[in-house]
Amino acid sequence: MPACCPEPLILPPDEGASGAGGLDRWVREVEPGRSRLEALVPGVHCAACITRIEDSLRAFPAVISARVNLSTRRVVVEWLSGKAAPEDLVAAIASLGYEVRPWLPAAEADAQRSEGRALLTALAVAGFAAANIMLLSVSVWSGAEGATRDLFHWISALIALPAVAFAGRPFFASASRALSRGHLNMDVPISLAVILATAMSLYETMQSGADAYFDAAVTLLFFLLVGRYLDHMMRARARSAVTGLLALNATGATVIDALGARSFVPAGQLRPGMEILIAAGERIAADGAVVDGTSDVDRAALTGEPLPEVVKPGSDVHAGTLNLSGPLKVRVGAAGDDTLMADIVRMMEAAEAGRGRYVTLAERMARAYAPSVHILAGLTFLGWLLITGDGHAAVLAAISVLIITCPCALGLAVPAVQVVASGVLFRRGILLKDGTALERLAGIDRVVFDKTGTLTRGTPSLIPPVAAATRDLELALGLAQRSRHVLARKLAAWATGRGIVAAAFDSVDERPGEGLEGKIQGARIRLGSRAFCGVDADAGDDDSERSEVWLARDRKPILRFAFADEARNDAAAVVAIFADAGMQPEIMSGDREAPVAALAARLGIKAFRSGWLPAAKATYVEALEEGGHHVLMVGDGINDAPALGAAHVSMAPASGADIGQAAADLVFTGENLSPVVLAWRLAKAAERVIRQNFGLAIAYNLVAVPIAISGHASPLIAAIAMSSSSLLVTANALRLRLLAPREARP
DSSP: OOTTOOOOOOOOGGGSTTSTTTTTTTEEEEETTEEEEEEEOTTOOSHHHHHHHHHHHHTSTTEEEEEEETTTTEEEEEEETTSSOHHHHHHHHHTTTOOOEEOOHHHHHHHHHHHHHHHHHHHHHHHHHHHHHHHHHHHHHTTOOHHHHHHHHHHHHHHHHHHHHHHTHHHHHHHHHHHHTTOOOTHHHHHHHHHHHHHHHHHHHHTTOSOOOHHHHHHHHHHHHHHHHHHHHHHHHHHHHHHHHHTTSOSEEEEEOTTSOEEEEEGGGOOTTOEEEEOTTOBOOSEEEEEEOOEEEEOHHHHOOSSOEEEOTTOEEOTTOEEOSSOEEEEEEEOGGGSHHHHHHHHHHHHHHHHHTOOOHHHHHHHHHHHHHHHHHHHHHHHHHHHHOOHHHHHHHHHHHHHHTOTHHHHHHHHHHHHHHHHHHHHTTEEEOOTTHHHHHTTOOEEEEEIIIIIBOSSOEEEOOTTOOHHHHHHHHHHHTTOOOHHHHHHHHHHHHTTOOOOOOSEEEEETTTEEEEEETTEEEEEEOTTTTTOOTTOSOOOTTSEEEEEEETTEEEEEEEEEOOBOTTHHHHHHHHHHTTOOOEEEOSSOHHHHHHHHHHHTOOEEEOSOOHHHHHHHHHHHHHTTOOEEEEOOSGGGHHHHHHSSEEEEETTSOHHHHHHSSEEEOSSOSHHHHHHHHHHHHHHHHHHHHHHHHHHHHHHHHHHHHTTOSOHHHHHHHHHHHHHHHHHHHHTHHHHHHHHHOO
């Protein structure tokens, strides 16, 4: 078991595979001859956990695939039906020491909330106890002696003993399980140091001794619990991206049977070949093809583009997209887990699992730390026992070694930097969501941008028409305010803001996918597409980069309204900074080629790709990663979420979709793109400080350990030295506040 990974409990037999309901509720047949089992494994904590579980499952010849998601702690394994027993698969996971439960979204959420409450409660207890014991210790350090000193020690003991027993449970249980299976992890030396320091302090208190170390034991628990709780919160945020995507799915649809009868069928029971009705304003419940009807469909979840697309008989539609303007009859082609939206969810989970295998510098350092500490403490005890024959002195020397080498400085080397850096970023409008993101961001060598909403502002703005008659604007407003189309709303807002009064039409009809037609004083006024308004293909100021709406009277065009999505003010400067650093900036977009190519030319980006759906974006990013590149993906939409998850590290603007923000490692606010550069530069500075912290921690141990082994450091001196090393590491991390203004400069 790796140093960072606590050993979880094995599921008791009466609650496991042989429990009520057996494994039937765990397994389902995804296709003929292929079965899938989904299980929740709460004890998954690191990349090594993922590797152990996946390797044990892939050892079965019948297993087709096995995947562990670190954020959700879900195991998904598929195998050839009848070629392997699900009980054996569950037993293989349990034999590694992991608890295994049926995976249910509600159960997963409950487990996350329960774990969070337990950690937060333990953190509060440790913090309260540490503060009060520290106050008592100040009096002892100030020279209190005799009965006064003993009284303070006993009061400290009354506070520390229950606090250590309660707040130390995550570490004690982990260490116990690791030792029972012949493994060492980082929690073993932590637990030994805390328990021995507490026990020796109690012994010294009972003997009216001068030294007690209750403050060191409880303060150590407090700092380490802070790190555990931050890690828990990070995983909960990562899960919110998938939860948000699932929320886009419709609960069901109205199905028309062969006799024409209509009934509501849950989305999970829809089958290919069924015909469903989708009313205007409803989300589409399955993938399929339009049989009847014409409408505008909001496909931003798939393309990231704000403008709706026209669908008509023969057009493909997808689950999770929104039908805007007209009723549709759709023949189901794929439903449930076979839809494109379900594929996006799976891509995100697979991307998260891949990112979970990232081994941080702290993990690499920790692998050799635990055995080294135990060997040093054991040799110290034996050496003193053999040389002096004094068991008490040997125990004190061993405790001093454990305390003085307690991994508090190593444990704080990274979290302290993350906390300071996240505070610096937050004050500059950047939210750091993933603790490992800074380390990954510092190592990027490629940058990929989404177009709409990332390099551009994401909302079409009206280009005011030249020499437009007031009456024409009144007619346009009278029609535009009747539509939910994004361009019509922009036109209506622009006209209203300039004091235009809407014309009063006798009647208005909306033609889905075409525009609106109104009758006024015997004339027919249209507002909509070029073809709908009778405009010749080559007429007008046709700019392929821009969207347009035409106004016509009796099918004779009167006025053209053009809309443009402008680039962010500093987009060109940001692109130039990354290009100068050798990052080769690229654009990936779901938009048409013409506007993507034009924007790339204006910003100086040589490589661009247009018309890409989420799968293509994620596949491309994965290919770059597999080719040895470390990609920074910057995107804002739901369609970018799989690529954001697949990238080495990712950022999203706060103006983008909630799901895009949830999938990203960092979220930035404001109208500018410069926070991306600031975050990258600060990440480079943070990496330097982290390496300095590890250097300080190692240097401290090289100096302090020989002193403890030689017996020149009592447990009290060891506790002070350990605390001093932690303060030194924290003080070094605080230097990031001084570096931040310099990193913010272009």
